[in-house]
Amino acid sequence: MEFLVSWWLLLILLVGLFFVTGVCFKLKSAVSELKSRIRSQSTRYGQITEQFLPLVEAYPWDSKQFRFLGSPIDGIQFEEDKIVLVEFKSSSSQMSTKQRKIKELVEQGKVEFQLIRVG
Numbered sequence: 001m002e003f004l005v006s007w008w009l010l011l012i013l014l015v016g017l018f019f020v021t022g023v024c025f026k027l028k029s030a031v032s033e034l035k036s037r038i039r040s041q042s043t044r045y046g047q048i049t050e051q052f053l054p055l056v057e058a059y060p061w062d063s064k065q066f067r068f069l070g071s072p073i074d075g076i077q078f079e080e081d082k083i084v085l086v087e088f089k090s091s092s093s094q095m096s097t098k099q100r101k102i103k104e105l106v107e108q109g110k111v112e113f114q115l116i117r118v119g
Helices: 001-053 097-107
Strands: 066-068 077-078 083-086
Touching: 001 066, 083 097
Parallel strands: none
Antiparallel strands: 066 077, 077 083
């Protein structure tokens, strides 16, 4: 009889373990999905905010001369004596690989103007 009770207890423990493992897996998936949604929402808020940054008082140039691109850089500022490629970043965010490459090309003077006529 004790042998039979031991097997039933073991079976109940194993079923409980599988149940708890399944619940933990579902919780982990839900947390992962929530983190992904939060990151995505943060990115969208950042993209929206970038469009308004040239309008803040701290922006150093005439915001009417700013043109928003969004990607791979945020925009271009047209001044009388220069053209500035502008990338907005908050706190500790870093430039992407593509943005760093654009910065390097500008620093190397590898920027040009092309006139293309059509028709």
